[in-house]
Amino acid sequence: MKAFGITAALATALTAAALHGQARPAPQPAPAAANDTARRALPNTAALFDGLVREGKMPGIVGAFGAGDLPTAFVSAGKLSDDPGAAPAGPDSLWRIYSMTKPITGMAAMMLVEDGKIGLDDPLSKYFPSFAQMRVLTSPETSLDSVPAKTPITIRMLMTHSAGLGYSIIQKGPIAREYERLGLVPAALNPQVENAMRAARPKTLAAFAERVATVPLVYEPGSRWSYSIGLDVLGAVIEKASGMPFDRFLQTRMFDPLGMRSTYWTVPAGEVKRLATNYAFVGDQRSPIDPAATSVFLQPPSFPYGGAGLVSTARDYDRFLHMIQNGGELDAVRVMKSETVALATSNLLPPGLFFTDVNPSSGATAMGRMGYGAGGSVALEDGPNGRVKGTYGWGGAAGTIAWVNPQRRTRGTVMVQFFPAEKWGLRQSVPAALAKDAARLAR
Known part of the structure; x- marks a missing residue:
């Protein structure tokens, strides 16, 4: 994915909005008041999300945006499927994150680099x-x-x-x-x-x-x-x-310490009501390709797929990014040294190589000089559409997006569920809307 950057003004925007209530690790419904406050703070982003749902481009969408240690702003619109009575999309809805599993695997490997059990x-x-x-x-x-x-x-x-x-x-x-x-x-x-x-x-x-x-x-x-x-x-x-076992390592060293209680290789049967349906577009017509009620993610995989195997929520993935933003620590729990996070989010490619091979199947968009870190792209310079040097992130095949800038201390997650990932250009439109919101509130 393109290395997204939210400008430093987003911190001002979120401060000015005076968002209330801390992000909680346990699954919780989004209080209407908190959602309304986030929408007032980020009206352009909320309008973008509302328009995408109103125009029938997707059933639902959720964004999680953060700056510093301010409470995360969750903005959502629509519902989890086209089915009558489908639950509304929210911070604790479950989404197939596919290749957004890769940064998690990359950070897990860096934990073992830190432990001296793996050498780069x-x-x-x-x-x-x-x-x-x-x-x-x-x-x-x-x-x-x-x-x-x-x-x-x-x-x-x-x-x-x-x-x-x-x-x-x-x-x-x-x-x-x-x-x-x-x-x-x-x-x-x-x-x-x-x-x-x-x-x-x-x-x-x-x-x-x-x-x-x-x-x-x-x-x-x-x-x-x-x-x-x-x-x-x-x-x-x-x-x-x-x-x-790889899945136990992630649970023990990352998910449990960070309070990521809704990140699964296999969605428990009792949680299916929170799972979005995945769709595939042919032209502008979408059809369900993996309905939630019968999803393949309700059965255990052959083995845990470190490149594309996880289901998660906007709240959980925000906690993962918040840890990276904070240099390896969240809520007074440290899972990695700050030096390890800095290395993981730097350009780790062999000398002379850059990330330039843009293929729609990877959900990637590269602009300017780009490197690659531990499972995610790294912006090596500022660029168009709000891209900020030092931003690390990646996207998923079903349209999900994630980015974090440890230097600017900003982060973002967008959850949707459809193939192809770039059908509606969210990797361009979401940062543009956020930039407008930040500029408006920073005045």
């Missing part, structure tokens, strides 16, 4: 020896012919999409078919597609990593940025280096 420039073969002798395709879109790789894959390359690994949503031709044949598709769409993929997919995270090692790389490691399953393989490294 460790070879991947240190953890999975089968990656020691990789091969590289000679013509990625036409053949599976390959030659020996010249450079070993490192942990740094895994978390920055520069390892040479492919992605079924990006690659074409024989390598794409090979990924599908081997079940190297670590994501869930709906029960129908999942039934077919589950039969081919490895049953454990470690087995997934071992199978990835049998497939030729798309590019020479360290030679370019290319969206990939690198963060899924990184989940296997986290599991091995920590001695703890």
